[in-house]
Amino acid sequence: MASSSNHFDFHHGSNNDDDFFDQYCDEQFDNLCDATEEVIPTERKKRTYIERNREDGHEQLWSDYFCDNPTYTENLFRRRFRMNKALFLRIVNRLAAEVPYFKPKKDATFRNGISPLQQCTAAIRQLAYGAAADSIDEYVRIGETTARQCLEHFVVAIVDLFGNEYLRRPTPEDLERLLFYGEQRGFPGMVGSIDCMHWKWKNCPTAWKGMYSRGTDKPTIVLEAVASPDLWIWHAFFGAPGTCNDLNVLDQSPVFNDIIYGRAPEMNYYVNGREYNLSYYLTDGIYPEWATFVKSIPQPQHPKHSLVCTTSRRCTKRC
Template identity: 60%
Template structure:
């Protein structure tokens, strides 16, 4: 063996031994580092566990408290107080506390019980019956009528705060689903005949009601929306636009516009004239002072535009005719103001600042209150002190009374069904132009002034 081969073999063996030593050193370092990390994790876990145990010993964990509510006794008390054959409280007290007469309330309860499983009394896992439909509907009505908090009904009805809140949510959904079609409807031809008779009996032929807006203060409006919902009052509000007739029935309700808008902005968004523009609404033909008009109108205040379907008062009356017209117009226009007042007095929840967090829930509450309001109007309209159908009222008056003949001969208007044509776009444009015609507005207003003056002179002569 040569010296070169010996030297090469010795160098290769020494290099391999150095590599092995480096590898072994790296492995040992990795093992030591892993052991150190594992030891640190164990020490941290021990420290955390000791801290948690110390906190638990220092502050014992709260157990959830269960309130033993006697729902069965609360139902029996409710029946004995209001729904038995000989109740503790009479019908007058029931009407004041439930805002409606007993048959109407029972009709709502029966309808919701038949259509919504939530209002059906069912046993729980322990075979104990839950709250009855009377308890759940009474809780919802009390919260709407008094504007009280969810836990305020607990003392009498034995329903927890969460259950009462759920009752209100299910109640508004059920009322809207079952009664909105009938009690949020637009006027039918028969309704328009009655509204036109009422208007002519008040010397406003062609009048279909009065329109205005109301603000509902929103206390829990999200901070990011305050700028959109704050108006001149610097408080967040949501606007309701409504059309009401003499019996305070609300025929149109548009709710949800931010409070920073005014009545004109709300009108631009409102669907109040959609059916008229599309020719779906019944067609109205009436005569005033010898001139014929083809669209009914609403009484408004001065902020509304000069459209053919709006009639406002004379801003600065200078003559006796203008003064008489302004007095009669403002008197008749108070129908919608009275409707707002009765709605707020009947349901305190919309008189107080709203506590809901979403506009959707506010809309449901408002629509439910309007539906129940219209149901009460239908149920109690015959008991109103000064309200009767104009034809029935005229039949009861002597022939020599000044208003009897004009009301009996209420033939100055006709109502025909609308004819909707979805393919004819020109009709929509023409109808929109007719509604916004300022010249028709001025002509109709002048004819109404002359008509009222003539009727007043005729009454004075008689």
């Protein structure tokens, strides 16, 4: 039989003919697919670009808070940034000098990028107000994604640069200084104040809402902190459910682990002629009657002593 482009001869049982048949079928199938395939063009979604005039945002921020004659006073700066201006500028300068993400940059057209002031302000506003990343776009002139990245790099940089100095346990030199400050204020042996506060958890999962609510529809997370008179936080225990009060949090807190495991520093001080070797914290009335807790003064003999009583009663009522 004469063979053509569509006909061929083969004999059953021959391996060569079987291979030829398979090859021929594959070729015909490929030709059929090529002839019937429809080319469907794909449309790429264009990225929306918004000209935010970031230079104007930096100038506005500078004139509002950081120029020689700012629009807003020091009190308003402290309320909105939750710190004084000198501390904020120290943080900005340190980040701009040592963290690549916050260093001033220029783009391909030699245009100035987002300034370190704008980046740090975006991060602080999100932390201070618990605001969404998109809410600061109109003032700081930073997009939502960029604002979120600023926050992430900011918290990591703070821990890396300041953690060894400010996020640590007190050294013997620190304890000596704290004891000196406490004695100057009429509390020899006092190293700080301990208390708990509740942070509102706006995005608490529905399944956890009951566990983190205290009889209301607002879930909260408890923070236990020990702070000295200079507002230096020496201990922080965060994350306890909102249903807990100070006593429940104290049962879970590692604040006394050094004493339990024998790592507590030794100290000696005298009160009314008696020697003591354990320091103590100032607390409110809800805390137990332990030797390491000193509550309100039962019979105040000075106007300042009455303030301790008033504060303790208010904290007890709140807890």
